[in-house]
Amino acid sequence: MANIQSLDPCASPLDYYGWELRRQREAAGLRQQQLGDIIFCTGSLIGQVETTKKIPTRDFSERVDAALGTDGVFSRLVGLVLRSQLPTWFQAYAEMEAKAAYISTYQAQLVYGLLQTEDYARAVLATGMPDDLEGLLAARMERQRILEQERPPLAWAILDEAVLHRAIGGPEVMRAQLQRLLEFTANRWMRIQVLPFAAGEHSSLAGSFNMLRFDDDPDIVYTEDLISGHMTANPDTVREGSLRYAHLQAASLSVEESAALIARVMEERYGDRPRPEERAVA
Template identity: 60%
Template structure:
């Protein structure tokens, strides 16, 4: 357990955030409880964040910045904190997500993290490890803030039909996740297509992958294993995966037909109705 009296702001982004939060709070003449009451969080949570025992969220940071008049300092710091909490091997990928102008992904077994709901993310992250689940879920969801930028990346996800039927969490979790996918049906920059069972043998049988495209840098292909990630800009690999993606997109249902399939599965399998 970190002691606030010896908290080293240089130890990590999380420690630095806690140090700055304490400094700002004390400069305002507030106790942890008083600040918590102002921002509608518990004083205990404020204390845990100040002592680097709890990961702050963007929402917490925005409220405290507003309450303490800190000119967005904590909101800027929280991005570094959240990225630092990702597994080391994934931090580079999170950076690619923030820099890319276009992200194209094919997913065989699970909805991509950038389009996961909180409940779905929590269920996937907690499948084998329940430790710090709230913090890990918040860190994953924070990656979706790339869609809040003034100019968001184009995001294209091709999803294997089996993902719709794989019940992760609970029927309620799946209803929420499929409804979330449907919310992008008319979105210009976020597109979801389903690769149906009827496609048979297809170009993605060897596994999921993601393509990152940039304004001026080379395209990067990312594949993932158990506890490891493999980004590469090798032209041969990039060209191969780009061609595979084109074939997958051609074999997938249209955006409209994909939405109809998602809606039908949600109604028939998970007992929900969507207007």
């Protein structure tokens, strides 16, 4: 069992969080169970966070700040902690994504991570059989906070129609996920288009890709293979990516037509259906 005294606060954001939580708790003269009682959790959970056995959530961090009067220290620190839980190869992209002024993505298989519901994301992440599913899930949900900023990035997502039909997590999860997509219809910063099956062959049959644009830095193209991701600012690659994305937009349904298709698939494929025992007997 890890000993909190042996934690090196310089080792990682998670180690620092655990070390600082214990230091602040003891400075307040509280035992683990006492702090747990104040923020409505168990003393065991406090101990697990202090020894890096559990990944703190944003809600946990906000409650700790309120209980210990730490002026938002843990609420600020938890962002670094959660980002550190992302796969090492993905962390650089997540940092650039958070700084982007404009995000455009084409997704052939899945809903883009920034648009996923928690249940959909959990089902997707579980396919990789990770050691800490909840930590990865919390990190993915944390990424979505960039859409809640006072001035979020402009974002454009093109989803292949196959994304709407692939039943990730089951009908209830998919219905909630498609409803989530429809909620962005009124969002001035996000636009969603669907590339319909009727489009046939198109400019990105090779797979999904993302493009990030910045106010003061070169544009980036990001792709993934089976086990890692790749970013490049090579001008030729960026130009090719921009051309392909323009062709995808031209082949996709309009934003309004896309919303109508999403709503139709949601009702026809994932809508409420009578259970077998409730069906009328001829």
